[in-house]
Amino acid sequence: MRLSRLIGLLLVILITVPLVSHYYISKIGEEAINNVAAEGHHRTRTLDHVEEISTAKVSDLRARIEELRKIKASVNNELRDLESKRQKLHAEISGYNTHIESLKSSYEATNLEFQKLKVTIENTRIEQEELIKRNTPEVLAPQRILPPIRHEGHTDPPGSPSRCLMHNCFDFSRCSLSSQFPVFLYNPEEYNFADVPLDSFIKSSVTQALNASPYLTYEPSIACVYLVLIGDVLGGLRNTSSLEQRLKQLSHWNGDGHNHVLLNLARHGGNRDVFSSVNTGRALLVQSTFTEQQFRRGFDVIAPPSVGEAQGDVWLDLPPIVPARRKHLLSFHGRLNAPPLSNLSALHSNLLSSETEQLLSLEKTIAETLKRMEVKFPADNFLFDVTCANSKAEECLNGEWALCGTAESRTTILQQSTFSLIIAPLNYSVISTVQTQLRIYEAFKHGAIPVILGKYTELPFANEGLLQTDKALLRLPKQRVPELHFVIRSIPDVDVLEMRRQGRILWETFFGSTRKIMDSVLAILRHRLNLPSFPVRDVPTPSVFNDSFIPLTEVVTDPEPDGEVDILGPMETPMASLRFRHNFSLTVDPHPIPGDPFHLYPYTPFEPVMPGEAKFRGSGLGFRPIGKGAGGAGKEFSEALGGNHPREQFTIVILTFERESVLISALARLKGLPHLNKILVVWNNHLPPPMISFGQILGSKFTQQVVKTNKNSLNNRFLPYDAIETEAILSIDDDAHLRHDEIMFGFRVWRENRERVVGFPGRFHAWDVNGESWNYNSNYSCELSMVLTGAAFFHKYYAYMYSYVMPQAIRDKVDEYLNCEDLAMNFLVSHITRKPPIKVTSRWTFRCPGCPQALSVDHSHFQERHKCLNFFVEVYGYMPLLNTQFRVDSVLFKTRIPHDKQKCFKFI
Numbered sequence: 043m044r045l046s047r048l049i050g051l052l053l054v055i056l057i058t059v060p061l062v063s064h065y066y067i068s069k070i071g072e073e074a075i076n077n078v079a080a081e082g083h084h085r086t087r088t089l090d091h092v093e094e095i096s097t098a099k100v101s102d103l104r105a106r107i108e109e110l111r112k113i114k115a116s117v118n119n120e121l122r123d124l125e126s127k128r129q130k131l132h133a134e135i136s137g138y139n140t141h142i143e144s145l146k147s148s149y150e151a152t153n154l155e156f157q158k159l160k161v162t163i164e165n166t167r168i169e170q171e172e173l174i175k176r177n178t179p180e181v182l183a184p185q186r187i188l189p190p191i192r193h194e195g196h197t198d199p200p201g202s203p204s205r206c207l208m209h210n211c212f213d214f215s216r217c218s219l220s221s222q223f224p225v226f227l228y229n230p231e232e233y234n235f236a237d238v239p240l241d242s243f244i245k246s247s248v249t250q251a252l253n254a255s256p257y258l259t260y261e262p263s264i265a266c267v268y269l270v271l272i273g274d275v276l277g278g279l280r281n282t283s284s285l286e287q288r289l290k291q292l293s294h295w296n297g298d299g300h301n302h303v304l305l306n307l308a309r310h311g312g313n314r315d316v317f318s319s320v321n322t323g324r325a326l327l328v329q330s331t332f333t334e335q336q337f338r339r340g341f342d343v344i345a346p347p348s349v350g351e352a353q354g355d356v357w358l359d360l361p362p363i364v365p366a367r368r369k370h371l372l373s374f375h376g377r378l379n380a381p382p383l384s385n386l387s388a389l390h391s392n393l394l395s396s397e398t399e400q401l402l403s404l405e406k407t408i409a410e411t412l413k414r415m416e417v418k419f420p421a422d423n424f425l426f427d428v429t430c431a432n433s434k435a436e437e438c439l440n441g442e443w444a445l446c447g448t449a450e451s452r453t454t455i456l457q458q459s460t461f462s463l464i465i466a467p468l469n470y471s472v473i474s475t476v477q478t479q480l481r482i483y484e485a486f487k488h489g490a491i492p493v494i495l496g497k498y499t500e501l502p503f504a505n506e507g508l509l510q511t512d513k514a515l516l517r518l519p520k521q522r523v524p525e526l527h528f529v530i531r532s533i534p535d536v537d538v539l540e541m542r543r544q545g546r547i548l549w550e551t552f553f554g555s556t557r558k559i560m561d562s563v564l565a566i567l568r569h570r571l572n573l574p575s576f577p578v579r580d581v582p583t584p585s586v587f588n589d590s591f592i593p594l595t596e597v598v599t600d601p602e603p604d605g606e607v608d609i610l611g612p613m614e615t616p617m618a619s620l621r622f623r624h625n626f627s628l629t630v631d632p633h634p635i636p637g638d639p640f641h642l643y644p645y646t647p648f649e650p651v652m653p654g655e656a657k658f659r660g661s662g663l664g665f666r667p668i669g670k671g672a673g674g675a676g677k678e679f680s681e682a683l684g685g686n687h688p689r690e691q692f693t694i695v696i697l698t699f700e701r702e703s704v705l706i707s708a709l710a711r712l713k714g715l716p717h718l719n720k721i722l723v724v725w726n727n728h729l730p731p732p733m734i735s736f737g738q739i740l741g742s743k744f745t746q747q748v749v750k751t752n753k754n755s756l757n758n759r760f761l762p763y764d765a766i767e768t769e770a771i772l773s774i775d776d777d778a779h780l781r782h783d784e785i786m787f788g789f790r791v792w793r794e795n796r797e798r799v800v801g802f803p804g805r806f807h808a809w810d811v812n813g814e815s816w817n818y819n820s821n822y823s824c825e826l827s828m829v830l831t832g833a834a835f836f837h838k839y840y841a842y843m844y845s846y847v848m849p850q851a852i853r854d855k856v857d858e859y860l861n862c863e864d865l866a867m868n869f870l871v872s873h874i875t876r877k878p879p880i881k882v883t884s885r886w887t888f889r890c891p892g893c894p895q896a897l898s899v900d901h902s903h904f905q906e907r908h909k910c911l912n913f914f915v916e917v918y919g920y921m922p923l924l925n926t927q928f929r930v931d932s933v934l935f936k937t938r939i940p941h942d943k944q945k946c947f948k949f950i
């Protein structure tokens with residue numbers, strides 16, 4: 043302060059002195075000259091009058107004038123001197139001024155640094171307090187309880203096997219909560235339960251599925267469940283007593299077969315119940331055929347038929363979801379396999395003959411109603427055949443509507459039908475048959491929404507909570523057949539499409555291949571036992587640097603931090619997100635289908651939020667409410683993350699490709715970013731990296747890793763590396779130029795929209811009317827449907843989804859074009875959430891201006907992106923992207939606020 047006042051004073055003196063002196067000196071000089079000149083003139087005039095000229099006087103005058111001229115010149119010289127002095131002083135002053143300025147700005151910078159430090163220190167203090175609180179014993183998974191080596195004396199199942207349920211027939215002690223659900227499979231090569239051989243496809247595909255399963259154990263003594271593969275056997279079992287004998291001889295049957303699961307998977311329409319008169323002890327049954335009396339709800343499992351592939355992508359044979367309305371509104375093909383009326387009494391021995399006749403007449407009514415509908419509403423183009431007129435009927439149970447034709451002929455019909463009718467068997471006790479299940483399976487597969495007449499029919503994997511079949515089909519009592527037409531006509535396109543989409547997703551997730559079916563069976567059993575599923579696999583993060591690597595120091599000049607004039611948050615020590623906290627709660631709900639019901643995830647974006655006051659009353663660990671809950675603008679806001687979730691950090695994943703200098707400046711720009719956990723550089727290059735340590739650039743405080751990749755693939759960008767320890771991932775291109783405040787803002791927005799992609803550059807998919815296809819478009823637009831992952835936040839859950847659950851064909855396409863991985867991610871997230879991404883701030887592009895041209899400008903790159911869009915639509919069966927006209931700016935953006943208040947962010 044004193045210095046500046048002094049300098050101020052000096053300034054005044056220095057400016058006034060030269061100015062005043064200059065003014066006076068020039069005044070005196072001019073006056074002198076003017077006086078002399080005036081005098082001269084006057085004299086001349088006088089002499090003219092008197093005409094007496096003295097030459098001496100003239101010369102005298104001349105001399106005087108000359109003298110005065112000299113004076114003037116010397117005064118001028120003096121003036122010049124003074125002027126140059128003035129200029130020198132001036133320069134000195136401006137020198138002092140700049141010095142003042144630089145002192146001022148360095149004071150401001152120091153002050154900002156000081157404020158930042160204060161925020162950081164306060165944050166560290168809270169962190170430490172929390173550490174002490176958290177140190178109260180952390181819950182760890184208990185030691186695994188091993189089952190007893192010898193099962194002491196078996197008891198008979200309660201009453202009879204028909205009374206078996208989980209609580210009285212299943213030995214839970216074999217399946218300790220931390221046992222990871224070990225499953226033992228009796229080698230189907232060694233055991234044969236029928237006189238005829240096991241279907242070879244079932245044998246090989248089930249073995250294959252189990253071998254790929256993390257639950258398989260070769261150690262029967264510790265197994266939780268024992269799988270026994272019994273069918274499909276061609277022609278069925280003829281000698282049931284022999285089956286019973288062979289079951290009893292199983293090495294771990296232990297007298298009553300507890301924890302055994304008997305599988306009879308239907309590969310052929312002729313598959314039948316093989317257990318009807320067999321004493322299966324305490325074993326669970328898995329098959330497609332069940333009667334009401336036989337089926338033990340919550341114990342046995344109704345399986346779909348295993349008529350698909352063994353494993354792999356299943357989307358190839360599926361028709362598109364759109365258009366909603368297909369050629370036929372409803373189709374049905376079948377022939378009632380019923381004896382003439384006179385034989386009915388024998389058929390329904392448990393029913394009165396009159397009731398039997400009623401049943402049959404109901405079936406007749408159905409057939410007649412269908413015929414009437416066909417005639418009366420030709421516009422709906424019904425396709426009914428109740429006699430299998432043009433094709434062969436499959437062999438089936440008595441009282442059942444047999445399937446007509448071949449799988450191919452049925453496919454053709456189903457792919458042209460909006461709805462597909464499925465009529466339950468005559469006998470109310472028959473709750474599931476192979477043919478009913480086959481009809482449901484084929485209807486889902488080909489997108490003909492199943493309409494099941496007969497509410498007593500059980501659905502595949504029914505009553506298990508793992509899957510909700512009811513969203514994908516209609517079930518009506520048979521008596522409603524006269525209202526059938528009204529009901530299906532009333533369903534709007536939007537529901538038709540959603541039901542079809544759900545059916546397709548169910549089919550793809552649970553039924554599509556033997557692998558999926560076996561995964562589902564195991565998931566259902568595990569779910570009943572409340573055992574968490576197998577944790578999803580992280581990808582190891584090998585470093586590109588080997589042990590002998592000695593980092594060279596590369597001096598990188600600090601780039602001018604742009605937009606970093608604010609405090610954006612405390613600098614924290616790296617902190618991983620908490621993992622696996624829901625092992626025994628919410629294990630199913632947080633997984634939406636589409637998704638992965640077969641693995642346990644360390645975290646998902648779908649976890650619930652707590653009631654508002656919980657964080658102030660007892661559950662506040664980790665929360666950073668703004669102004670400690672009192673709220674606040676700029677200052678308080680920058681000090682705390684706020685929001686509805688505890689504090690957390692994010693990981694930056696940079697994919698780089700042969701551009702070291704671009705990468706290095708990208709890393710330098712990220713220095714000093716708050717809430718950053720780690721930077722992971724994916725070194726997508728077969729060439730070794732430059733011998734510099736990127737840590738040097740960031741300062742040792744930042745952990746960063748450079749991952750070696752096996753091949754140059756853009757899919758590497760989304761691998762779920764184990765080095766990523768936070769839920770939030772910020773994926774950026776090496777040439778993406780984002781300011782710190784933009785990144786911070788994006789992170790805060792993502793925290794409130796954890797299930798969405800939140801990022802900066804928006805793009806959209808546009809319908810090409812002439813080409814009848816989708817085009818990729820990057821023009822400015824008021825609508826967008828994608829946010830490029832060259833600068834976007836997303837949840838690590840989607841890295842798992844992208845790498846393990848998304849169809850392989852999409853990743854292959856990304857590799858084929860070396861392009862489109864960002865489109866694929868947007869498709870995936872929109873498919874799972876049915877929500878568009880979120881665009882933050884006004885930025886539409888994000889490339890750094892001085893960087894070498896990115897690939898994305900060339901023409902073929904765009905052409906590929908059009909192709910990708912249309913290919914991905916084929917894989918998903920529909921266009922999952924959704925439009926949005928919504929952009930997020932910070933709350934006080936463009937709001938006028940009092941001068942003493944700060945905004946959340948100055949520029950965004």
Ligand SMILES: *[C@@H]1O[C@H](CO)[C@@H](O)[C@H](O)[C@H]1NC(C)=O
Pocket residue numbers: 181182183184574576577622625642
């Ligand atoms: C939850 O499951 C994970 C993965 O299996 C395991 O690492 C963790 O210890 C489990 N935690 C608890 C409390 O059971």
Ligand SMILES: *[C@@H]1O[C@H](CO)[C@@H](O)[C@H](O)[C@H]1NC(C)=O
Pocket residue numbers: 281282283284287
């Ligand atoms: C059925 O199997 C049992 C035991 O294996 C055998 O004793 C019996 O003869 C068989 N019956 C027929 C009809 O094959």
Ligand SMILES: *[C@@H]1O[C@H](CO)[C@@H](O)[C@H](O)[C@H]1NC(C)=O
Pocket residue numbers: 381382384385
């Ligand atoms: C109907 O019953 C008669 C005598 O009980 C029997 O001969 C005939 O084969 C049966 N018909 C059918 C189709 O089952």
Ligand SMILES: *[C@@H]1O[C@H](CO)[C@@H](O)[C@H](O)[C@H]1NC(C)=O
Pocket residue numbers: 333334335389390391392440441469470471472
């Ligand atoms: C109808 O189902 C019941 C129960 O399974 C059975 O007793 C009866 O024989 C069945 N009738 C026919 C024709 O299958």
Ligand SMILES: *[C@@H]1O[C@H](CO)[C@@H](O)[C@H](O)[C@H]1NC(C)=O
Pocket residue numbers: 588589590591730
């Ligand atoms: C480590 O890498 C350097 C070059 O990248 C190579 O010359 C050296 O042989 C490697 N050392 C080991 C132990 O692999």
Ligand SMILES: *[C@@H]1O[C@H](CO)[C@@H](O)[C@H](O)[C@H]1NC(C)=O
Pocket residue numbers: 818819820821
């Ligand atoms: C983008 O906008 C320009 C200028 O308006 C237009 O010529 C071009 O066709 C647009 N590109 C696409 C893909 O729509």
